[in-house]
Amino acid sequence: MSMRRWCGRVLALAGSVVVAIGSTAGIAAGTTSGHFTGRLGDGATWAADVPQSWNGTTILYSHGFGPLNAQNAPDDATKQALLGSGYALVGSSYSGPSWWALASAVRDQFGALSAVEQLTGPPRRTIAWGTSMGGLVSALEAEDAGGRLDGVLSTCGLVAGGLNLNNYQLDGEYALAHLLAPGQNIKLVRFASPDEANASAAALTKIATDAQSTPAGQARIALAAALMNEPTWFTGSEPPAPADYAGQEVQQQQALSRMVLGFVVSGRYQIELAAGGNTSFTAGVAYRALVNGSTHSRQVRALYRAAGLDLDADLTALTRDADIRPDPQAVRTLARTSMVTGRLRVPTLDIHTTADQLVPVEQEDWYGKQVYRAGGGTSLRQAYVDGTGHCAFQQAESIAALHALESRIETGRWGDVAEPGRLNEAAAGLGGAGRYVRFDPPRLTGGLGEPGR
Incomplete structure (x- = not known):
């Protein structure tokens, strides 16, 4: 064991209280099985499960955005499958x-x-697995592994980080408010309370619902959706046809009004609370350049033509009237805590659905570029599931990705283990019907360093 790893254990345990629940039967020299919980010095709690037939691998699971409760697996079914295969979870x-x-x-x-390694002894291998916001946590862990990790699996990860997230979401929210409800003066940033954020979320949701009744409203919803990187597939077994622009907009509108706006606008309060202010901006943004660079540009232009609207006039108004500026200290805080550098220290596999409404797959394009610029391209593989929904993976698809990462750790090379065909074969062997496909994620509209911003 490295001195750094040993010291890290001592420091972590100095403020922790460990409570063991369940079996205490030893499974090997220096190891214990059962369910364990504890508390760290800063108040965080943790939970761990160690199977009696531990395979020597510990999975360090990072949960997504939501209440701060200890969680050591994406869901109970996956938890039971992993424990049944001998993995310890924390x-x-x-x-x-x-x-x-x-x-x-x-x-x-x-x-x-x-803390859990004090109970089990050192594992043979440790893999970080994160979901959604937890995928960003795991991506940060990959840059700070310090001998504590052997690999990282990021699933539906918010890997483009907090600054990008806040900016492109604000672009779409601003377009909805300014073009469809210019007289309402809807607050978009610097929320003083959860109630304030919830009120803005409700107002924007109503705007996106009411505007759907007219062609002009539909065109402007499509514009806002493009700025937010919203996919054109929300429900159904198949996406709308590539040129079915009206059908695509219906899917985007349903996503915005049924889930996205309510979640992301209210969630902004939580991010601002952590950052100490507003980190996003509209002032100085060239909205014409954002739309020109969007994968949804043709759709937006087609719907504007069908509605008889002047897209250039709307984009000019958005650029001219934009006046939201960030709080510099808040930007520094989020840049320090919530953005990746791309400097990977361990092999990393990212998986994402091709149509993710809450963490758009475009984030993978931004992240991949960041990693390659930092020289870590040989450590990273990204794989895509042909499906709609946030973190909407089959259990077999997720575990197939875990096994692919384990193969990379064991052999020191990726080979073809993260290719769609091999991942689908592995998923089939686990009882699933893998949907991995070859996919090139579009560029992130509104991302930092992208045209228009």
Whole structure:
């Protein structure tokens, strides 16, 4: 064991309380099986499960955005499947002060890992697995592995980070408010309370619902959706046809009004609370350049023509009237806690659905470029599931990705284990019907460093 890893355990345990629940039968020299919980010095809690027939691999699971409760697997069914295969599982709650707990998450995750290793002894292998916001946590862990990790699996991960997320979401929210309800003066940033954020979420949701009744409203909804990187597939077994622009807009509108706006606008309060202010901006953004660079540009232009609207006039108005500026200290805080550098220290596999309404697959394009610029391209593989929904993977698809990462760790090379065909074969062997496909994610509209921003 490295001195750094040993010291990390001691520091983590210095403020922790460990409670063991269930079996305490030894499964090997220095190991214990059962369910365990504990508390770290900063108040974060953790939970771990160690099967009696431990295979020597520990999975460090990072949960997504939401209440700060300790979680060590994506869901109960996956948890039981992993335990049944011999994996030990551990994860922390993080310690806040808000649900956007990026300032503490990596520290708390490694603290939880150190605490459970005092019970099990050192694992043969440790893999970080994160979901959604937890995918960003795991991506940050890949840059700060320090001998504690052997690999990272990021699933539906928010890998483009908090600054990008806040900016492109604000672009779409601003377009809805300014073009469809210019007299309502809807607050978009610097929320003083959850109630304020919820009120804005409700107002924008109503706008997106009411506007669907006219062609002009539909065109402007499509524009806002393009700025937010919203996919054109929300429900159904197949996406609308590539040139079915009206059908695509219906799917986007349903996603925005049924789930996206309510979630992301209210969630902004939590991010601002963690950052200490507003980190996003509209002032100085060239909205024509954003639309020109969007994968949905043809759709937006077609719907504007069908509605008899002047797209250039709307884009000029958005650019001219934009006046939201960020709080510099908040930007620095989010840049420090919630953005990746791309400097990977361990092999990393990202998986994403091709149509993700909450964490658009375009984030993978931004992240891949970041990793390649940092020289880590040989450590990264990205794989895509042909499906709609946020984190909407079959259990077999997720575990097939885990096994592909394990193969890379064992052999020191990727080979073809993360290719769609091999992943689908592995999923089939686990009882699923893998939907992995070859896919090139579009560029992230509104991302930092992208045209228009």
